[in-house]
Amino acid sequence: MLNAEDIAFYRENGYLMVENAVSPEQLARLREITYGLIEKSRAVTESDDVFDLDEGHTAAQPRLTRIKLPHKQDPYYWDVLKNSRMTEVLAALLGPDTMIQTSKLNTKAPGGGAAVEWHQDWAFYPHSNDDMLAFGLMLEDVDEANGPLQVIPGTHKGPVLSHHSADSGVFCGAVDPEDPLFDHEKAVTLTGKAGSMTVHHVRTLHGSAPNLSDRNRLILFYECRAADAWPLVGSASYGKLASGGGQALWDHFADSVITGNMTTEPRAEAVPMRLPLPPAPDAGSIFKTQKSGGARSAFTAREKVGA
Numbered sequence: 001m002l003n004a005e006d007i008a009f010y011r012e013n014g015y016l017m018v019e020n021a022v023s024p025e026q027l028a029r030l031r032e033i034t035y036g037l038i039e040k041s042r043a044v045t046e047s048d049d050v051f052d053l054d055e056g057h058t059a060a061q062p063r064l065t066r067i068k069l070p071h072k073q074d075p076y077y078w079d080v081l082k083n084s085r086m087t088e089v090l091a092a093l094l095g096p097d098t099m100i101q102t103s104k105l106n107t108k109a110p111g112g113g114a115a116v117e118w119h120q121d122w123a124f125y126p127h128s129n130d131d132m133l134a135f136g137l138m139l140e141d142v143d144e145a146n147g148p149l150q151v152i153p154g155t156h157k158g159p160v161l162s163h164h165s166a167d168s169g170v171f172c173g174a175v176d177p178e179d180p181l182f183d184h185e186k187a188v189t190l191t192g193k194a195g196s197m198t199v200h201h202v203r204t205l206h207g208s209a210p211n212l213s214d215r216n217r218l219i220l221f222y223e224c225r226a227a228d229a230w231p232l233v234g235s236a237s238y239g240k241l242a243s244g245g246g247q248a249l250w251d252h253f254a255d256s257v258i259t260g261n262m263t264t265e266p267r268a269e270a271v272p273m274r275l276p277l278p279p280a281p282d283a284g285s286i287f288k289t290q291k292s293g294g295a296r297s298a299f300t301a302r303e304k305v306g307a
């Protein structure tokens with residue numbers, strides 16, 4: 001599925017577009033399940049373990065920022081990851097042994113669905129090496145108007161920028177728009193037809209503007225790692241598991257294998273790291289972390305005014 005040129009492009013730029021990552025049947029079923037979950041969210045009044053609610057969410061008009069851990073909400077999301085062309089992309093970019101780090105379905109509602117401020121996933125969850133990436137499977141067409149993912153090529157080879165609020169000192173999950181290392185002029189916008197998939201390296205700077213269209217922007221993210229990239233203390237999601245003890249952690253990892261085998265021999269590389277601590281007051285999702293942590297918006301300053 002990926003040729004040598006694609007692989008070289010990814011290694012050089014830290015991102016890639018892949019068309020037709022799933023079959024039309026898989027796409028149709030994923031959409032059906034996703035819209036079913038959005039329907040269910042009508043009964044929900046506060047963000048919980050499944051739904052992250054956007055401002056203005058009501059029973060009459062569901063507005064979600066996210067469905068959390070979709071592969072835990074319906075087994076079909078997991079089935080698609082394991083039984084589609086995605087596994088070929090994983091093998092080409094991460095090798096034969098791969099695991100899921102997390103998943104999320106960012107569901108930007110029409111007419112203003114929340115921006116995701118610029119960040120590096122690596123700042124949220126440093127590991128012993130950075131052979132990690134995120135797939136972004138488009139469940140609806142994504143264009144300039146409905147809040148596409150944007151990336152800054154080459155940043156996967158650069159430093160980890162500060163994702164801490166200059167005001168409060170907490171981890172706010174976003175870079176400061178005025179950070180001199182944040183070169184927004186180089187941003188590339190990733191649009192495509194439903195069924196297309198973005199791939200970005202764990203250290204690539206990325207973000208997305210609000211959804212200003214009258215259409216949903218549904219992107220299903222699977223964040224994956226080489227099995228020998230081992231999590232370091234500091235990531236909120238692993239923190240929860242660790243409180244269940246070693247067995248809970250082990251069971252979680254055993255359930256996270258996508259291809260090949262897990263390992264108890266992590267590979268350590270000399271990669272730059274920062275820890276996502278102390279946490280923002282509400283670390284329930286990236287949206288909550290950025291808001292409650294006091295992240296400054298790059299989008300109000302730029303895209304919203306068309307600058």
Ligand SMILES: O=C(O)CCC(=O)C(=O)O
Pocket residue numbers: 104106116121147148149206207208219286
């Ligand atoms: O939804 C998006 O456009 C970006 C999502 C993202 O980067 C994240 O949730 O970490």
